[in-house]
Amino acid sequence: EAQVTQNPRYLITVTGKKLTVTCSQNMNHEYMSWYRQDPGLGLRQIYYSMNVEVTDKGDVPEGYKVSRKEKRNFPLILESPSPNQTSLYFCASSRRQAFTVDYEQYFGPGTRLTVT
């Protein structure tokens, strides 16, 4: 089954304790992306990657890091989480086409993070 998986699905942590949210896709997609969802703001892009070892900032990258060492995985790293990073996080993937990405993006189930 084609899917995007995220782990963990729920996480409660304390300020300053480094954490990683994993994202994996089994569709051989070149493009992967992280979004955060906050009430009244919809989803906003944090980082994206067009291929292995190619990453770039989205609209709200502050406080986050990513890496793309393998095509299937795109972990989101919070080196020193703060309460304003409490949010619902979604990973997405898509095929790359020429200089852009395919119109259809596949989303993971989401990770609900609470930072106290």
Add this chain to the structure above:
Amino acid sequence: GEDVEQSLFLSVREGDSSVINCTYTDSSSTYLYWYKQEPGAGLQLLTYIFSNMDMKQDQRLTVLLNKKDKHLSLRIADTQTGDSAIYFCAEKGDSSYKLIFGSGTRLLVRP
């Protein structure tokens, strides 16, 4: 910059039609989407429409696109309690990597 706006809340009675509206600002939007998010769940792509189309119908769902006014709507016929969810409008330009989402419309279906 790019912006997508939706009303925050809609309440309808079971069996009625629901119409969720969305406006966007980017005239280069090529793809427009409707996603559904049920409580505690991820995002489900409901339907999408290309900018060269005016209407798309898929079973109970009808999407209308008015490019001149940059207005997109989703009509759900015979709304059921299982349709209660948050509905997100999103757009993507042809050369863009990301989806631009609206803030979501919470649909409540009353029995």
